Amino acid sequence: MMKSKWRYSLVAAGVLASLSAVRAAETIPVSGTHSAEGTAVRLKKISVKGSRTQPRQQTTLSTLVSGKTLEQDNINRFEDLSQEVSGLDIAASDALDTRVTIRGIGDGGGSEINIGMASSVGQFLDGVRLSRPGMLSDDLLDIESVNVLKGPQGTLYGFNTSAGAIDIRSRKPTFTPQASAEQSVGQRGYVRTKVMASGALTENLAGRINVTHSERGGFVENVINGHQLGGSRGNGVRGQLLWLPTDKLDVRFIGDYSESTNFPVLSLVGVHSINGNPLFLNHASQTGAVIVNGRKVALDDQSETRVRQGGASVTADYHSDSGYSLHSLSAWRYFLFLPESADGLSIPLFANSGGDAHDRTWEQRFWLESPKGRKVDYTVGLDYWGENLHTFAHDHYYNGSDVTTWYGSNGNTGKYVQRFGMLKDDVASLYANSHWHINDQLELTTGLRGSYEKKTGSFRRINKNDFDSGILSQTEFLPALSTSLNWYATPNITPYLTLAYAEKSGGLNVSSGAAAKAGMDSLYINPEKTRSAELGVRTHWLQHKVEWNTALFWNEVSDFQTTAYDEESESSYLINAGKYRSRGVETQLSLYPAEGLDLALNGTLLDTRYLDFSNAKCPAEVSLQANAPATCNLTGKRVFSSPRLSLNAHARYEWNVADTLQAFVSGGYSWRSNAFGTVDDSEFTRIPAYGVLNLSTGLTGKRGNDTWHVSLWMQNALNKSYYRVIKAGDYGSAYGQLADERMIGLTLGWDFKG
Template sequence: MSRTCKCPSRASVFTLQPLAAATLVALFGPGQASAAENPALSVKPAADQEAQLGTVTVNARRREETSQRVPTAISVLGSETLETQRIYRVQDIQQLVPSTNVSYFHARQSSISIRGLGNNPASDGLEGSVGVYLDNVYLGRPGMAVFDLLDVDQLEVLRGPQGTLFGKNTTAGVLNITTRKPTFQREGSIQSSFGEDGYWQTQGSFSGPLTDTLAGRISAYRSEDDGYVKNVYNGDDLNGGKRQGFRTQLLFQPSETFNLRWIGEYNEEDSSNGTLALFSTGPTLNGVNRYETLAARAGATLVDGKQRKVNLDSKQQVTVFQGGTSLEANWTLPNDFTLTSISAYRWWDFTPRNDDGLNVPVYYNAGVSVRDKQYSQEIRLASPKDDVFDYVLGAYYFKQDLDNQLAYQYGPQADVWSATPGGALANITSLSDGHIDTDSYALFGQGTWHLTDRLDFTAGIRGTYEEKSAWITRDTPVGGAAVTGGAAAARQGRAGAYDSGDLNQYSFSPSGLLSLSYQFTDDVLGYASVSHGEKSGGVNLSVGAAPTAGTDSLIVGTERINNTEVGVKSTLLDRRLLLNANLFWADVHGYQANVYDQVNRVQYLANAGSVRSRGLELEATALPITGLTVSLNGSWNDVRYTDYKDAPCAPEVSFATGAASCDLTGHQVVGASKYIANLNTQYKWQVDEQIEPYVTASYAWRSRAVGTLDDSEFGQIPSYAIVNLSGGVRLNQDNGVLDLSLWVKNAGDKTYFTSLWNSANGGYSGVLGTPRTVGATARYDF
């Protein structure tokens, strides 16, 4: 039986629509708000600005409250922090928050893990362990957040299970991104940066009233860079490219009791991201290194990836087109109840072209293209906050319709590199199609009893029911020579026709929370909580080992977590010191993690037994002297398998013994650094009322991490530290503030790998971090 992938045709639209300038003039007119009209634009004396730490408002419990009164572990990054530290991508936030890792290969193979949980990218058939929300809309693919952070107001990183208040159930945590809303006062900003390796970025945002009850906002960006990995085969630079996009918004606010916010956005990317550099050729057994031997036999010349070099004979390219729209309505009902409705639609198209990593034609092109559409509807009712008991109730619906296609175009050296009989794979083309429909329904609620003026008890519950239907097919390979015997068997196993039939999964996933918090003083909060979270399973949308292992190997089971946490939040020394700390212990069953199949040479997701995550997290922000802000955070996170007896073996074991599975019980979980420390500082001073110079410095360090699931000694990511520096001056103008700065990222020019991947024949390749980059930025807020 053959099915056709419902992948739409693709035509490049890589030109940002030239409507920004005309639209801005039409919407907001030529006028500008002066500093006198908008006092926030004026440069204030540092002594007045930073006598005390400001209050940070969050929406973590689906109502506005100060972050220091929320009894859960949460890190908040405001727009000023993101701008000061030059953080423009989601994958860089790990330099500012504890217990967080962002694994980025390209937009499809990216993931966020918190407390060592959630490092499971590239599975199209289920969602991530860490939920990503953009303006209250859940993003079904982590890659939907891989664009420049445009006009962001605030980022919140919530650690631990989140399900009793957020739309989608997650087991590891939430990244909540909030962008700036339209304003009824004219304001805007424009920023341009340039740096080494052809780096150039421009962003602009403008907002203002259209009528007395309607305001609009439009934001746009364009970024490009040449790349920082040299391809010695042709001299090209890789891991660079272009990104651009825009967001438009309308805010209708006819009264104090109702508002309606519409958002429409579009983003695109054309890059060579996804370039893997050789990290290790794996084990040498009895004087033979399989990776090096077969590479030489195929005629390949290897280069050391640690020199930021690759040797690729075919094209490396990724294109992404995505967009979406949402409509959020808020009503203030009688007795101060609040009703919220959020309706959203998003689409995401991803197309890769991947090289085999060698400078000989093992395959000309490989990769998985994805076409994804999602719809969601959330309704929440929040009670007034001042009663003895307050609560939030909600209902959520999520639908996803996803198609993918895996393409392999093998070259004449495929059999040599794959160690298959001659003619089995050479010069054939193999296509696989996958499809999955997801329907998710949930009811959730959370209430807080104010037992005394200082003691609160919180309880939350959630029930999620999901239906998933899928199928996977692989066409008969085309091309190549006629083969018989062992070559025919090898071709059938690696590229032969396959049809999974209809695959269905039905699951009910409960979540719950119990929490006690006590306000010891107005500035010190203590809390303790226990929570349970579940995330449904899914289907691997690639054939993998299914022809021999059966269709059950395609099914991924539910991931379940029990989490216990105690913590304290304090604001001390007349609000000049913020000090938060917490201890946590989590047990995970059915942990979903990436597995590499050495025989079929494919990566897929499976349930990796049971995991324990325990640790300590610290966050501190201090104002030791006028104008100086120091932020320090860190974590100790011990994440290990407590039961994983049928794990894949490291190549030094499987090549030596032929073992098909190994016991990794007690081993460290992939991608989880045991120690993380981040230090960020800013010092600014006032020359006069018009001039404010400043300097910033940041230091981000993380200890060694296991690179791949098999925990091979040849796949360990070494510890590394990154230093970023900047300096500049803010100038108060008649109509706004001009900010001019110089900066350097990775000032020590550290060569480091952010993630590793299994390669064929026991080797390991990885994603290189960016080298030292010097640049300058000019920003004007008006």
Template structure:
């Protein structure tokens, strides 16, 4: 349940059981590990991590009231309703009840969030319309993602099954003063369940249409009186839901699997050490996109080479003759230590290492060989260290101070293997310039980031608080881009040689460097009108450092400096209320926001002199304004029924963007201008209206049976599909409905949960991203169609 509304009932798991919400991978392995874990109950309780606390009358298990939700948004445990910032909290049970298992589905449950997803590399999370900038290896995202307090340097690092989640927090607006890397849009903070000193074991198996299967499992418990362990694992597979009529194979399916192991050492109340290691992999055909819209040139060139791409009337079919494939291997390890010092100070250290390897294979959307294979492979390594000190609370002033260091080493390899029809399709005439050639380029960037930060709260009166925060971040990036001379193809002279050299010729950028010092600041005033009503106002500033385009792109004609992009700066104002009403049966939060972005970083298009093809470049698109209203509500209207709603109105426009790429309707015409003015237009990917509603109703029958019904509906209005504001790429608004019914029953020493679920019940066509492609065409990533399935889960 959003905001963790809790309802006590006779079916609440007894000590020795986990509550609903844990996963699997190799069930035999997990059960074997479970047998190896001592299952005696320990007197010591795990107190790490933020967990929802039920706020019910313990003398009356049938009483209903909303529970208190503990968050760590300000790097200490607090009641979310007392934190003066817009924050949405989802517990693991809510994600499991609604079958939210992938990051790209989070926009169905979170306000003001857009997730652009093609595959793991081309993915991004935008908050309040800021951050729709996928596939830029030389840039961080505007919205930061943290997993167990560790910053994920690439958005694709979050593309795996959400496994054994304890809690998810969405903080909106700049969050640079307390989080490790500056973010201009917001933070998605994901916490997994920690090892427990009471035994927990869970096994879950699900199956559904299109060959869907998922197995998940968890084992947790004490190893000694001072050491607890936890192992969670999953394996997921599906056939896919896009048909390739060329060979009748299914695409956008495949396999994902992962495992996470943890140890928690807790010798007493004054010290704890949590070690987490995990590994995830994907072998799939994700990234398969359909032809969404196209200018006449695309259809003319396709006909010229004898290709027959699928028209846009059928959104679940393609006609391609080459391989679509994605391979992802990623993982990491982190150690978090917490010391309780004298006078109740808390010292925290978080050390982490992560890696991410991505290898694609992509076709050019045709059933003839113009481009056999193209893509960008990425290898990424990162190290981070954070140390912070939190003062005790309860006095007139409390604070958090700390230091942060981050190192990232990323390399990519851009490759294109052209087929025998490359010239005719790409150039419109056969010069033998590109036919049957291959081109490769390497990019490399190393980032070093160092920061000092502090945030303090003055309790001016019993009701009035003033908070101020400041962070200084120094960052440097050293990069290099090199393209090798093309290989293959027939010898050419004259015009063919000019085109081959201009588009595929060798190039070396030399050493490139970007340096920046980025301040972040926060001023906030909050007033507790009553125990159940908080009002707040805040001003904040955040910055995201500049970056480097790790593709040759414009460099040969415009110079190496054209690969550099400057920092992105955000100023934000918030005004909000948080309330708990009707004897804690209704929680209602609302806030107004205004954010101005200067130097908005975006991926634009550039046509080099003498070239017929557009290339992607990074640039500062000018200024952007994001303003709107957000509303969240959780209610317990009757016993057994919980309702959650969140919604947002968000007006996101370019205040200045004069050198934007032109849409295909213009750029493919003779005499087209080199750029267009998008000032006053909406920012790409930002829906003006977003609303998410979900509810659960459960009741009790004899013999300890508990039937339940879950329903959810998610709506978002239309959005611009690509940066150029093309009518051919607009993504229409859509609404998705999901349903599930099930029953829980005490069985043996555990609890059995069996359910039937229906995702996208009304089989709506919807799209997770659009992409500007070749010859004025636009492709789109199709959302999952209606899927019926069933799950069986056993907690014991």
């Protein structure tokens, strides 16, 4: 349990006088994303709200959310980003188990994390590839923008982006001195402190530093001891240097470190009978387990996870007199996850368990951009990325009759089951992207990338179903290609057609279950393949007072990487499971009807179906039946984690109260239809539809060159009780992670200008 407490941070920040201006050209470390193939059409950007510029040569419909919008809407956590972006779903149980899907594609699901399977949604922070979504800390710290690109992005962003990419950019150092301090407080011990300072250090060198502290109290009561669970606390620091030695060379250094402690808790969602037999309740009665649900749990022990992570990167950009630009990015990151997980019952089954993970990644990228404005613009590049991941999964079972009674055997009683995993990944790729200005109305963007990947791993399990895989090695060639035609039919209407193909990395089955079922050959999983088409139109009207973009999309995923489950070894393992399809329509509407008034609506209507999934794991309502089949046929069923309809609506009005005083009111509503929480489409794990309303109001004023602001905000204003994640439990039960209750808070801030 995290004790509720109020902690305030006082940080003094000083900055030096301004000596020069920051170069206007924006550096894009991700391969080519601001090059000819990755940036603007003639339209302005389409944001969830407020942004008025559109990247040129955008190949699919994307959603760009400014950092200012995130701050105004009090969106501080990565998992809340779906409240701004329709078609994006983030299921976050903890920092290791965070799953992201875009338009129903991205993750293979399963009851455990298998380190041999990557996500097909890529996440990037200032161009640096993040190996897992949990490496995006609880605080979206000092963010300039978040761009969610939908559909295969392999030619621009590289491997494992066949579902899309999330590109996060932080604010750069400034030569003009500035600083800010912000303090937020709210119900249930909510505290967030942010301090920033930026300014010139020498004539050619500027720096920026951010410090943050956060605490969040629990919102689920443990009736055994009265503790409030579900809270967190964390600290982070991020430092940058921007060096401009000449007018042709920019160099940016970034370093960050953060640590957090979370107290995750899964609540009982429901108990289901099988043929009238309440198996879960029967076992609870036999062991004396106390059963409660909703925002109450009955636990004899509690879970805790600790995360330490950090990294460093250097980006260099050289702009020649002839118009060519040469770019380099070098980066290294690490991620350390240390859980102490307990069972979800009031009886002693296991404690201090979970899967430790120590992940280290490094990368080097070079890319060359041709001069702009010619008949054909192009980018060519070379990327290398490496990863070294070690895991240690440990299950500490008690030695008592409750364990034997609950599991129906003594297979777990008194055992300390250990699983050691190792994964080493090396990926090198060459790519080229071009942009052909056919005439004044037609532009053709093409991209081609080839990635060579060598993956090595091993798995060893002891004390239960002992198994040693030895060294496993897999080498794959992963192609990606795309083509997009933009037709500037009129100055304000641009239809486009995009076709794309990409492959996701193959997998290694670091699990004894696979070998036990199908032999050692089953430890190797084929790459997952995605074909995509998108037909859309981007429009703007009335001098950009109305911006409306709409797209029809179609995706087909074959050799679907997902998980099966071996009951004997109680572990999940990877399989290639046929194919599924994702299709639908997405629309984005932004309105600026009057000065200070912004309205926005974005929505995604999604149809995802398994086209061929005959060897699926059976849902609990089938597998718990007598003489249950070994597998089930899900062909024609909905794909998990893909709500049919998602909508986000926002409104903000600002007006002048006095010469130096401005007021605002703002509201946002996000709605998701129901979706299956697990890959087997179990009715027990269906996540009900829910809507979330957030409201805020405040004042902004000036005092000399400085600006102050105060806001009163309410998250989940309707106090909706909804689940972010629902998983299958034992004997027909289902457990879920509840979102926060309604929270009212106050934010005070001061911005200092030199």
